[in-house]
Amino acid sequence: MSYRSNLERILMNRWFAVTAEICPPKGSDPSRIKQKGDILRGCADAFNVTDNQTAVVRMSSIAGSVILSNMGLEPIMQITCRDRNRIALQSEVLGAYAVGIRNMLFITGDHQSFGNHPSAKGVYDLDSIQLIHVVKNMRDNGLFQNGEEILFGKPDIFIGAAANPFVDPYEMGVDRLEKKITAGTDFIQTQSVFNLERFNEWMDEVRARGLDKKISILAGVTPLKSLKMTMRMKYHVPGVDVPDEIVNRMKNTRDQKKEGYEIAVEILREIRRIRGVHGVHITALFWEDIIPFLVKNTGLFPRP
Numbered sequence: 001m002s003y004r005s006n007l008e009r010i011l012m013n014r015w016f017a018v019t020a021e022i023c024p025p026k027g028s029d030p031s032r033i034k035q036k037g038d039i040l041r042g043c044a045d046a047f048n049v050t051d052n053q054t055a056v057v058r059m060s061s062i063a064g065s066v067i068l069s070n071m072g073l074e075p076i077m078q079i080t081c082r083d084r085n086r087i088a089l090q091s092e093v094l095g096a097y098a099v100g101i102r103n104m105l106f107i108t109g110d111h112q113s114f115g116n117h118p119s120a121k122g123v124y125d126l127d128s129i130q131l132i133h134v135v136k137n138m139r140d141n142g143l144f145q146n147g148e149e150i151l152f153g154k155p156d157i158f159i160g161a162a163a164n165p166f167v168d169p170y171e172m173g174v175d176r177l178e179k180k181i182t183a184g185t186d187f188i189q190t191q192s193v194f195n196l197e198r199f200n201e202w203m204d205e206v207r208a209r210g211l212d213k214k215i216s217i218l219a220g221v222t223p224l225k226s227l228k229m230t231m232r233m234k235y236h237v238p239g240v241d242v243p244d245e246i247v248n249r250m251k252n253t254r255d256q257k258k259e260g261y262e263i264a265v266e267i268l269r270e271i272r273r274i275r276g277v278h279g280v281h282i283t284a285l286f287w288e289d290i291i292p293f294l295v296k297n298t299g300l301f302p303r304p
Contacts, residue, residue: 004102004103004157004158005074005103006074007019007045007046007103008102008186010045010279010304011187011278011279015304016272016280016300017045017216017218017278017279018045018280018295018300019046019047019076019189020040020043020281020282020283020284021050021281021283021284022040022049022064022068023050023053023058023285023286024049024059024060024061024063024064025058026058026059027059030063033059033064033067033068034071036288037067037068038071039289040073041071041073042302043291043292043296043303044291044295045074045279045304046075046103047073047075047076048076048078048189049065049075049077051077051079051080051107052080052082052109053110054114055111055112056116057115062077062092062095062096062099065077065101066099066101069099074103075101076103076160077103077105078104078105078107079093079104079105080106080107080108081107081124081128082108082111082112082122082124083109083122083123084123084125085123085125086126086145089126089131089134090134090135090138090144090145093138093155094138094150094153094155097153097156098153102156102157103157104135104157104160105159105160105162105189106132106135106160107128107161107162108124109124110238128162129176129179129183132159132185133183135184136159136183138150138155139155139156139157139184140184142154158187159185160185160187160188161180161185161188162189162190162191163176163177163180163188163189163190163191163217164190164191165198165202165203166198166199166202166240166241170205171205174202174205174209177211177215178211181211181215185215186215187215187218188215188217188218189281190217190218190219190220190281191220191239191240192220192222193220193221193267193271194233194240194241194242194243194267195243196267196270198241199219199274200274203274203275203276206276212275212277216278217277217279218278218279218280218281219279219280220283221268221271221281221282221283222264222282222284222285223260223263223282223284223294224260225286225287226256226257227250227251227256229285230242230246230250230260231247234247246263261290261293264290265297265298268280268294269298280300282294
């Protein structure tokens with residue numbers, strides 16, 4: 001069978017996938033991405049390159065993806081609806097495919113008021129579900145959003161999206177997941193999982209609707225580096241649910257890094273036992289050098 005990407009090969013063969021996040025720098029120096037790529041080489045099947053994460057200006061996701069590709073590492077290029085209209089979004093997809101990028105993940109994007117240019121004008125011409133539908137039509141039918149034919153090469157990409165299992169009620173989050181599947185999503189990466197009870201409830205509903213058979217789900221895992229980071233994740237990152245039990249563990253330990261790492265190991269091991277989860281997406285927020293240890297000590301190394 002022919003696969004669009006290594007990530008698709010891993011997921012279609014039902015191997016437990018590992019993806020990791022690489023955030024581009026606030027500047028044009030490519031060495032920042034290369035350093036992270038070297039640290040993570042061999043520890044993941046593909047690497048997310050974020051698109052002006054949290055509405056903060058950074059090197060573009062397409063540039064970061066090309067840098068990783070040139071290193072022999074497979075990128076997952078993120079594209080956000082916040083900063084582009086439908087013309088620019090479709091153009092970005094074509095351009096990224098032309099330079100060899102095969103995995104793309106489409107998100108609506110954090111509001112610009114959260115970032116370092118709060119007075120910037122958000123575009124939001126399309127939301128993520130609408131954009132996924134547009135991209136699937138480009139890929140499968142060779143048509144632009146306006147119905148015109150793509151004349152010189154359809155972008156045959158592996159389509160990704162994000163999901164949040166911690167919205168209330170959780171059925172609402174599953175409804176949105178189902179809409180993304182209907183629109184054309186091939187794989188999902190979830191918000192970071194800290195509350196395993198809530199995540200299991202969400203997965204119960206996902207399985208009840210048979211959605212785990214229609215799409216590959218990668219659960220988010222974020223190692224906590226400090227109590228300060230824990231409190232920020234609990235109170236200041238939208239959509240994250242950090243239970244008080246984890247906060248107390250971080251408060252009461254003498255070694256916060258070690259405790260945060262142990263919590264991540266426990267969560268990852270529990271996630272691997274959940275039926276319908278096909279992999280993990282590790283976001284280590286400026287602590288990338290912990291990812292190789294996390295992958296190796298949970299039996300996920302070497303990669304297929």
